[in-house]
Amino acid sequence: MTTAEGVQAPVQDELQTTAPGRLMGEYLQHMLVERGLSANTLAAYRRDLLRYQRFLAAQDAHLIEGVTRQLVSAFAQGLATGADGQAPLSPRSAARTVVAVRGFHRFLALEGTTATDPAEDVHPPVAGQRLPKAISVDEVTRILEAVDTSTPAGLRDRALLEFLYSTGARISEAVGLDVDDVSVDEVLEGPAVVRLFGKGSKERLVPLGSYAARAMDAYLVRSRPSLAATATAKNSTPALFLNLRGGRLSRQSAWSILKTAAERAHVSGEVSPHTLRHSFATHLLQGGADVRVVQELLGHASVTTTQVYTLVTADTLREVYAAAHPRAL
Structure with missing residues (x-):
């Protein structure tokens, strides 16, 4: 099983560059230890939050307390088109990214790190239903x-x-x-x-x-x-x-x-x-x-x-x- 120590180092190496990034590292550690997420799911969350961190840095949002609902909503709306300044995502990937961001802000609010949850009312885009491919x-x-x-x-x-x-x-x-x-x-x-x-x-x-x-x-x-x-x-x-x-x-x-x-x-x-x-x-x-x-x-x-x-x-x-x-x- 993946240990907390085994995941903590690479997560913090890339997320320690900003104050929001360090909090994201703490959230990922919480998801590993308390929620028991698989290594693959944790890696996906990490990629999503790194994207969010880069967006916040580009918006000069260097403190998590300064993140507003409008900022989170702008990030969510720009995922499919690349308007967040990064490569466009498929509807499913965009939805997963918003879920990761919502979970991160909910964690901060429950821990008392922030007084409010700016992502509470931000919803992921509706992904088109893709039928699974089966062979005969x-x-x-x-x-x-x-x-x-x-x-x-x-x-x-x-x-x-x-x-x-x-x-x-x-x-x-x-x-x-x-x-x-x-x-x-x-x-x-x-x-x-x-x-x-x-x-x-x-x-x-x-x-x-x-x-x-x-x-x-x-x-x-x-x-x-x-x-x-x-x-x-x-x-x-x-x-x-x-x-x-x-x-x-x-x-x-x-x-x-x-x-x-x-x-x-x-x-x-x-x-x-x-x-x-x-x-x-x-x-x-x-x-x-x-x-x-x-x-x-x-x-x-x-x-x-x-x-x-x-x-x-x-x-x-x-x-x-x-x-x-x-x-x-």
């Missing part, structure tokens, strides 16, 4: 079967991709797993249940399908021991998925594994680890799964986040209807 069951199957399992690395790759599609795990959750998070006995006997640790270190249990369980069994018995043997005593790790040096597999390497398999399977378009997660959810709903069950499996805090997948399946229903019904068109 046939395309998923082709990708999984395109992996060459004649080598230890190939057995690992097949187990990883089967795992991602079987559980709907985020790539960070998969590469963050340790061997103890998957019971070998359960994998052999089935059906296995895997512990996943999502955003904010929230734990959830997800079943592991039979195809993934067999691939995991082959990896654990025939591949992982040889990969682990390449590690030095210093680099020894309990990680479930190992790289060729016996260390924990990185997210970048996992992405490359999927990209290579997709190319071999001649699956066109952008295919990422998140594509398998989207496909997992979409195929479950198409098969009749309840949206709240899918919500639990994905680890979404709100069912509203999961309901976007129902729009995907509705589009599929319309396409099938238009193609099959004699009086649809």
